[in-house]
Amino acid sequence: MSRLPILLTALLVLVGMDNARAHEIRPAIATVNFNAGNYDIEISANMEAVIAGVSPQHKDTSESPNAQTYNRLRELPSAVLERKIREFLPQYLEGVSILFDDARMQPALCALVVPEVGDPARARLTRLHLCGAIPPGARVFHWTYAAYFGESIVRLPAVSVGETVALWLKDGAKSEPYILGVGLVQKTRLEVAAQYTMHGFTHILPKGLDHILFVLGLFLLSIRWKPLLIQVTAFTVAHTITLGLSIYGIVSLSPAIVEPLIAASIAYVAVENMITAELKPWRAFVVFGFGLLHGMGFAGVLQEIGLPRSEFLTALLTFNLGVELGQLTVIISAFLLIGLWWKTKSWYRARLVQPLSALIAAVGIYWTIERILS
Numbered sequence: 444m445s446r447l448p449i450l451l452t453a454l455l456v457l458v459g460m461d462n463a464r465a466h467e468i469r470p471a472i473a474t475v476n477f478n479a480g481n482y483d484i485e486i487s488a489n490m491e492a493v494i495a496g497v498s499p500q501h502k503d504t505s506e507s508p509n510a511q512t513y514n515r516l517r518e519l520p521s522a523v524l525e526r527k528i529r530e531f532l533p534q535y536l537e538g539v540s541i542l543f544d545d546a547r548m549q550p551a552l553c554a555l556v557v558p559e560v561g562d563p564a565r566a567r568l569t570r571l572h573l574c575g576a577i578p579p580g581a582r583v584f585h586w587t588y589a590a591y592f593g594e595s596i597v598r599l600p601a602v603s604v605g606e607t608v609a610l611w612l613k614d615g616a617k618s619e620p621y622i623l624g625v626g627l628v629q630k631t632r633l634e635v636a637a638q639y640t641m642h643g644f645t646h647i648l649p650k651g652l653d654h655i656l657f658v659l660g661l662f663l664l665s666i667r668w669k670p671l672l673i674q675v676t677a678f679t680v681a682h683t684i685t686l687g688l689s690i691y692g693i694v695s696l697s698p699a700i701v702e703p704l705i706a707a708s709i710a711y712v713a714v715e716n717m718i719t720a721e722l723k724p725w726r727a728f729v730v731f732g733f734g735l736l737h738g739m740g741f742a743g744v745l746q747e748i749g750l751p752r753s754e755f756l757t758a759l760l761t762f763n764l765g766v767e768l769g770q771l772t773v774i775i776s777a778f779l780l781i782g783l784w785w786k787t788k789s790w791y792r793a794r795l796v797q798p799l800s801a802l803i804a805a806v807g808i809y810w811t812i813e814r815i816l817s
Contacts, residue, residue, distance in 0.1 A: 468492060468499055469566065470594035470611065472747070473586060477600065477623060482584075483574045484541065484550070490557075490569040491516035491524070492593075494531050499593035517567060521557040528555065528569065538589030540617075541573070543581035550575045583620045590615030598749060601626055609749030611642070635754040636761040643765020646744050648772055653705055653810065654737060656803050658773045660712035661730065663796050663803075666786040670722035675770070677727045681734025682741060683763055689742030690750065690759060701739045703814040708733035710807030716800035720792055741766060 471488035495513035507513065516524065528535075532552060541548040554572035561567065588595035598607045599621050608627055610618050621627055630638070647654055661674045688694040711733070715726065741762075750758045785791050 468497065468593055470596050471588060471592065472596045472598065473588070474598040474607070475584075475586070475600070477577065477584075480577050480579075481574060482541070482548075482550075482577055483553070483572060486539075486571045486573065487568050488571070488592075489566045490528050490531075490535075490571075491567065493535065494527060496591075498591065518560065521559045524567075524569075525555060525557045528557065528571075535592075536573075538592050539573070540585070540587040541575070542585040542587070543578050544583050545585070546578065546581075548575050548578075577623070582623055584623060585620060586612075586618040587615060588612060596748060599627065607749055608751055611748060629753055630751070632754055632757055635751060635757050639758040639761040640765040640768070642744075642748060643741075643762040643767075644769045644772075645765075646741065647766055647769025651769070653709060654740070654770070655773050656709045656806060657705075657712065657733070657737065658770050659777055660709060660716060660800065660803055662774055662777045662782075663716050663800055664712075664726075665720060665722060666782060666791065671774070673722060673727050674730045675774070677731040678734040678737070679767060679770075681731045682738030682766070685735045685738030686741045686745070686763060687759060689739050690745055694739075696739055698743060699814075701736055701743075703811050704736050705733075705740055706807050706810035706814055708736060708807075710804050710811060713800040713804035713807060717797050717804070720796075 469489065471486055474485045474487075476483045491513055495507075495509045495516055497507040497509055497513050516527070519527070529552075536550070539550075541550055550573035552571060553574040554570075556570040558567050558569070584599075586595075586597045588597075594611065594613045596609055596611050597618055598609045601608050610627075612618060619627055658675075658678075661678065662671060664670055664674065685694060711729065715723075745759070745762055781795055785795060
């Protein structure tokens with residue numbers, strides 16, 4: 444039982460994780476357009492984190508030694524923050540490389556939109572519009588975003604009008620060559636599959652704390668595999684359905700509704716674990732319903748990354764595969780950590796299942812309230 448205090452401490456830390464989730468360092472999103480010899484790049488970024496020097500090596504801003512500076516910047520009215528951004532702009536542009544045929548451009552700041560202070564638990568995203576002229580005869584465009592600013596997602600026009608392709612860049616990596624008037628060199632199906640499998644996996648581990656807790660709630664219901672298999676199957680089928688329907692634009696629900704309900708689903712399965720040790724007939728249907736909500740949450744990530752039109756189905760299916768691999772990793776890890784050692788003990792339910800479920804329920808309830816009020 445020496446591992447129990449460690450488990451309880453780890454889960455107790457998660458009670459504050461929605462704040463960490465709110466302070467999660469998200470990639471900057473750069474949307475690029477080319478028109479009549481000019482380029483326009485809209486960057487959506489957490490400029491308070493950039494100005495404060497919050498290093499991307501941290502999972503969230505609260506871990507940074509510059510967290511206090513960051514929090515002070517977040518409290519500033521939009522007009523004051525705008526002045527600070529304009530003062531910082533020369534340093535910022537040093538970390539943004541816009542290249543045509545490997546020649547670096549010096550863009551102008553054509554517009555700057557700084558939102559007013561909103562929910563203090565949510566990051567404020569500033570939109571910067573950079574623009575300039577494309578050099579005559581230029582053929583190839585590249586984008587880089589400094590590693591010390593964090594990751595970036597660059598969205599580029601696809602060959603088909605009105606469509607985009609997206610690249611998720613890390614560690615200051617240079618984007619793939621974009622041929623003006625042609626587009627990106629098309630990836631093979633295998634390359635797309637590998638890329639989106641990894642996107643799906645990392646959305647669960649380490650980024651999907653709410654999904655991790657939900658899966659742990661399913662795991663804790665019973666030490667037998669059949670109840671777990673029934674629940675996981677119901678959850679998988681459900682989130683696969685809404686993930687596909689959401690991406691195809693057939694169903695849509697506001698994140699303001701989806702996120703609190705996902706948190707409530709975590710609380711529900713945990714509370715039911717404390718009440719019953721058996722899989723009740725309604726549980727699979729309830730889990731299926733919650734799976735529909737989680738699928739919409741997964742869809743939000745995919746919409747942010749974007750899907751290649753040429754391999755749309757491949758990317759969609761392999762992202763879902765990555766999600767399943769992430770969930771399976773959570774279940775196997777939980778089994779190796781507690782199930783393998785103690786599942787046959789008479790005190791397994793009283794000393795492990797119920798305390799852990801209580802903590803998961805507390806996290807779920809806290810997140811539900813916080814997300815409703817935000």
